[in-house]
Amino acid sequence: MRFAAAACALAIVVCVAVFGAVLAQRATAPVVTPAPSASSTPTAKSAPAPAVAAAPTAAKAPASTVVAAAPAAAAPAPAPAPTLAPTPAPAVPVADCPGNRDALGISRTVEIDTTGGPGFGFEHFKQYDFLQPGEVVLTFDDGPWPRHTPAVLAALAAHCTKAIFFPIGLHTMWAPEILRQVAAAGHTIGSHTWSHKDLSKLSFQDAKDEIEKGVSAVRWGLGAPGSPFFRFPALKHPPEVVTYLGQRNIAIFSTDMDSFDFKIRKPEQVISSVLTKLKKNGKGIVLLHDFQKATSEAAPELLKQLKANGYKIVFMRAKEPVQTVASYDEQILKDQKLPTVTNRPTSDVVHTIQ
Secondary structure (H helix, E strand, C coil): CHHHHHHHHHHHHHHHHHHHHHHHHHHHCCCCCCCCCHHHCCCCCCCCCCCCCCCCCCCCCCHHHCEEECCCCCCCCCCCCCCCCCCCCCCCCCCCECCECCCCCCCEEEEECCCCCCEECCCCCCCCCCCCCCEEEEEEECCCCCCHHHHHHHHHHHCCCCCEEECCHHHHHHCHHHHHHHHHCCCEECECCCCCCCHHHCCHHHHHHHHHHHHHHHHHHHCCCCCCEECCHHHCCCHHHHHHHHHCCCEEECCCEECCHHHCCCHHHHHHHHHHHHHHHCCEEEEEECCCHHHHHHHHHHHHHHHHCCCEEEEEEECCCCCCCHHHHHHHHHHCCCCCCCCCCHHHHCCCCC
């Protein structure tokens, strides 16, 4: 009897212990809450990103920025950032040249900072090698000249391409209306002295006069300053004159290849000269003369052949216009025999009425 009572009491104690252990385990177990759906999850604020210091703006551009890609247009003010990244706009196709599906066109335009008088053209200057293989810069010297310069302009316009012109001061005084046609077509206009004298054979003062009178003549012909681009006659570069141009912030142009079109009398020979030298060099600044009849006649076919052979035109323009010297602006008018008050073009003065 006593044994049975003891066994019963022991069983009750065991049951109580087991039941208490179960209750304690449930009280300490972690509660797992089902994750809410994405649509019902509130947006959490991200921790602020560490501040990044902006790169300081350089006070002066290095030499490599003498030649810079010219901006096509001013960028619009940035719009507020959208919630989602916008799809990039497709590239705007280059407009076809009217009437010429095989036009040479312009591959790219570069802007030149002429501070300090940088030199271009590997025949004399080696520092600024900015042309890629197959790229060509067209330059024309010794104009403006009746018939020949307009013919060159027509050929360039037919291919929707552009060049640099280096006019002679006296020629500009004789035919300012032609130089204005060059400007109206959007070409770059530098200068090429007053009378095309070899500056290496002149005193420094006489050489300086030749340069400044040429620059002032372009201003007079255009009614506005030209570009601070200069080419020495016969590509003769007296060191002291090169230094002077650097002080005037006028860039100096030599050439990568001279067509020698002033020695050529046939258009096909001009074309052959240019293409042969380009094939050898692969790229470069080409020296031609809009003063020469053979060059004016060769221009249409030459541009066609440049396109056919895969060459691309690079157009060079100056960041700022040239600053003329007031005393030379006045001198060129005094040097002219019986200067008239007007410099209107012939087409404005002479009209066929019958």
